[in-house]
Amino acid sequence: xxxxxxxxxxxxxxxxxxxxxxxxxxxxxxxxxxxxxxxxxxxxxxxxxxxxxxxxxxxxxxxxxxxxxxxxxxxxxxxxxxxxxxxxxxxxxxxxxxxxxxxxxxxxxxxxxxxxxxxxxxxxxxxxxxxxxxxxxxxxxxxxxxxxxxxxxxxxxxxxxxxxxxxxxxxxxxxxxxxxxxxxxxxxxxxxxxxxxxxxxxxxxxxxxxxxxxxxxxxxxxxxxxxxxxxxxxxxxxxxxxxxxxxxxxxxxxxxxxxxxxxxxxxxxxxxxxxxxxxxxxxxxxxxxxxxxxxxxxxxxxxxxxxxxxxxxxxxxxxxxxxxxxxxxxxxxxxxxxxxxxxxxxxxxxxxxxxxxxxxxxxxxxxxxxxxxxxxxxxxxxxxxxxxxxxxxxxxxxxxxxxxxxxxxxxxxxxxxxxxxxxxxxxxxxxxxxxxxxxxxxxxxxxxxxxxxxxxxxxxxxxxxxxxxxxxxxxxxxxxxxxxxxxxxxxxxxxxxxxxxxxxxxxxxxxxxxxxxxxxxxxxxxxxxxxxxxxxxxxxxxxxxxxxxxxxxxxxxxxxxxxxxxxxxxxxxxxxxxxxxxxxxxxxxxxxxxxxxxxxxxxxxxxxxxxxxxxxxxxxxxxxxxxxxxxxxxxxxxxxxxxxxxxxxxxxxxxxxxxxxxxxxxxxxxxxxxxxxxxxxxxxxxxxxxxxxxxxxxxxxxxxxxxxxxxxxxxxxxxxxxxxxxxxxxxxxxxx
Ligand code: ACM
Ligand code: ZN
Numbered sequence: 001x002x003x004x005x006x007x008x009x010x011x012x013x014x015x016x017x018x019x020x021x022x023x024x025x026x027x028x029x030x031x032x033x034x035x036x037x038x039x040x041x042x043x044x045x046x047x048x049x050x051x052x053x054x055x056x057x058x059x060x061x062x063x064x065x066x067x068x069x070x071x072x073x074x075x076x077x078x079x080x081x082x083x084x085x086x087x088x089x090x091x092x093x094x095x096x097x098x099x100x101x102x103x104x105x106x107x108x109x110x111x112x113x114x115x116x117x118x119x120x121x122x123x124x125x126x127x128x129x130x131x132x133x134x135x136x137x138x139x140x141x142x143x144x145x146x147x148x149x150x151x152x153x154x155x156x157x158x159x160x161x162x163x164x165x166x167x168x169x170x171x172x173x174x175x176x177x178x179x180x181x182x183x184x185x186x187x188x189x190x191x192x193x194x195x196x197x198x199x200x201x202x203x204x205x206x207x208x209x210x211x212x213x214x215x216x217x218x219x220x221x222x223x224x225x226x227x228x229x230x231x232x233x234x235x236x237x238x239x240x241x242x243x244x245x246x247x248x249x250x251x252x253x254x255x256x257x258x259x260x261x262x263x264x265x266x267x268x269x270x271x272x273x274x275x276x277x278x279x280x281x282x283x284x285x286x287x288x289x290x291x292x293x294x295x296x297x298x299x300x301x302x303x304x305x306x307x308x309x310x311x312x313x314x315x316x317x318x319x320x321x322x323x324x325x326x327x328x329x330x331x332x333x334x335x336x337x338x339x340x341x342x343x344x345x346x347x348x349x350x351x352x353x354x355x356x357x358x359x360x361x362x363x364x365x366x367x368x369x370x371x372x373x374x375x376x377x378x379x380x381x382x383x384x385x386x387x388x389x390x391x392x393x394x395x396x397x398x399x400x401x402x403x404x405x406x407x408x409x410x411x412x413x414x415x416x417x418x419x420x421x422x423x424x425x426x427x428x429x430x431x432x433x434x435x436x437x438x439x440x441x442x443x444x445x446x447x448x449x450x451x452x453x454x455x456x457x458x459x460x461x462x463x464x465x466x467x468x469x470x471x472x473x474x475x476x477x478x479x480x481x482x483x484x485x486x487x488x489x490x491x492x493x494x495x496x497x498x499x500x501x502x503x504x505x506x507x508x509x510x511x512x513x514x515x516x517x518x519x520x521x522x523x524x525x526x527x528x529x530x531x532x533x534x535x536x537x538x539x540x541x542x543x544x545x546x547x548x549x550x551x552x553x554x555x556x557x558x559x560x561x562x563x564x565x566x567x568x569x570x571x572x573x574x575x576x577x578x579x580x581x582x583x584x585x586x587x588x589x590x591x592x593x594x595x596x597x598x599x600x601x602x603x604x605x606x607x608x609x610x611x612x613x614x615x616x617x618x619x620x621x622x623x624x625x626x627x628x629x630x631x632x633x634x635x636x637x638x639x640x641x642x643x644x645x646x647x648x649x650x651x652x653x654x655x656x657x658x659x660x661x662x663x664x665x666x667x668x669x670x671x672x673x674x675x676x677x678x679x680x681x682x683x684x685x686x687x688x689x690x691x692x693x694x695x696x697x698x699x700x701x702x703x704x705x706x707x708x709x710x711x712x713x714x715x716x717x718x719x720x721x722x723x724x725x726x727x728x729x730x731x732x733x734x735x736x
Contacts, residue, residue, distance in 0.1 A: 133478065308359050404420040413454075517582075
């Protein structure tokens with residue numbers, strides 16, 4: 001039996017034909033010289049996977065690599081499998097390599113871990129013509145916050161190449177560690193590559209605690225050359241990132257004279273944004289140019305990423321040198337100085353025949369003339385830069401930050417925050433809607449970012465990167481009309497066999513039960529579903545754990561009174577998901593009318609306005625779920641209309657208070673009852689709890705309830721988000 005074609009990313013065109021090609025040690029492989037290396041890649045993959053040894057002489061059937069200059073996209077290819085011959089045609093080795101990756105997915109997954117038993121294998125006859133939508137198909141990895149071994153970097157690159165991704169953005173320098181050997185500056189290896197200890201738990205857990213263990217490491221130049229070569233054999237370009245002027249505390253720990261104060265400082269031991277950044281003096285530029293000389297000698301990539309993000313201007317404001325330089329150069333302010341810094345470095349890098357990429361902050365104070373912008377704070381940076389005719393790469397937090405949670409399950413491993421499920425990644429369109437067709441040409445592509453504050457080992461990186469990288473591969477490769485999430489999930493289930501064989505610790509939420517309450521004609525219902533429709537949901541309402549004999553879910557469950565629903569997915573034999581538990585609390589406001597004087601932020605209103613009166617409370621951990629509503633820096637007035645006057649005894653709700661994420665409970669809540677005289681201001685003490693409960697006991701006969709939530713106010717100095725007004729997040733408003 002041949003493998004049923006289910007290629008990811010979906011090809012532009014495929015036609016399955018009758019018959020199969022029998023691959024065996026009697027199969028020959030022939031190649032034009034330009035494709036010899038790709039043909040050898042295929043030969044050794046097959047040998048590794050199955051012990052089948054292709055020959056280069058007269059044979060029963062053949063695999064032929066042919067150059068075809070009529071294939072205009074250098075990454076495009078034709079793969080045609082017929083009973084006598086497999087043809088790979090492309091105009092460059094890149095296209096031929098991608099044909100091989102498609103062919104690989106037509107072979108059994110057991111090839112991936114060398115467990116195929118047999119002397120021949122059938123390959124389905126098929127014709128595929130294919131080419132990518134975007135030139136830049138990237139994955140990023142932060143090795144500064146945590147350091148990963150060379151073998152893992154290679155595995156990551158190999159897994160990328162299977163998905164036809166073509167750029168590895170290697171984030172090599174950070175406040176918490178410098179990870180690339182620079183021979184001219186040995187203290188980068190001796191000092192900047194190691195921190196004395198690391199924060200335990202989440203940044204927002206107060207007070208901060210540390211593990212007391214020295215941590216670090218760096219890649220030698222020999223290791224880097226080896227990785228770059230390994231990547232190039234897989235048609236992957238490696239773009240090194242050397243951060244400037246911010247995220248440079250590790251470098252400053254080795255060479256404090258490059259900072260504004262010159263004072264000694266340690267490699268950072270916790271996460272965040274730090275004020276000690278490079279001072280734009282001649283000695284700093286000399287240092288960075290020397291570093292880049294060594295970097296550019298190691299990486300053949302056309303691009304060097306110079307960072308540019310999150311550089312607080314505090315030190316520059318108080319530095320005599322910086323202020324004199326602003327005057328001398330006629331710059332407007334410290335943002336002008338950042339622009340001067342980046343433009344000067346760009347000139348140096350351009351003089352060596354290379355181009356810069358920077359995070360979207362490089363727009364502030366004016367864009368360096370030839371820079372490519374990587375838009376991460378949403379897509380606005382991409383829109384602005386493309387309108388200025390600069391190339392852009394999309395990597396917005398909303399769709400491309402694979403350090404965010406991918407499930408709302410309470411037992412997900414600790415992550416930085418946020419919520420980015422697979423479907424949302426898949427739905428991403430890298431072309432911002434604000435761009436005209438002409439401007440859209442500046443969009444090179446998109447990239448998934450893997451920041452590793454909360455990933456201290458390779459397995460956790462795999463968990464966060466997969467399967468979201470797989471969804472992204474289709475975003476950047478496949479044509480929109482070939483994208484279909486339902487179909488993708490089927491192919492993903494199949495692709496998982498390949499991940500299993502490669503020992504990839506991917507997250508699998510396809511079978512997890514998801515619940516959503518719904519108010520219909522005044523009645524409350526709980527809808528259950530799984531992301532994949534291939535399994536059966538069974539549930540209980542008596543508090544027991546569901547088993548293979550529990551009620552099968554067929555239609556929304558009618559909720560008449562407070563109840564706990566437990567559910568799980570089953571195949572014909574066993575449970576295949578964790579247990580989903582939802583407690584629905586019936587109370588007097590459920591399904592009633594709720595209004596707000598300002599709308600919740602579009603980013604944090606997944607459950608819609610009725611999220612606060614749907615009987616379901618939000619996650620204790622994740623404010624990004626569909627039960628919490630978030631308001632950006634504002635006071636909010638909420639009115640509930642119970643429909644008619646009734647007796648109520650209490651009102652309770654919860655506020656999120658994750659101050660490390662700029663989220664604060666309100667300072668005051670004023671409860672009033674329009675039509676009544678009752679007016680109850682409640683002061684909230686500042687709390688260290690992540691969730692602040694509010695319960696007001698008052699007996700009153702009323703139709704309307706009004707809550708005015710007063711925002712905490714400006715975040716004090718010394719905290720994350722100092723100087724800004726924080727977010728305010730509220731949960732279910734329970735009226736009894
Ligand atoms: C970033 O996430 N600081 C680019
Ligand atoms: Zn300075």
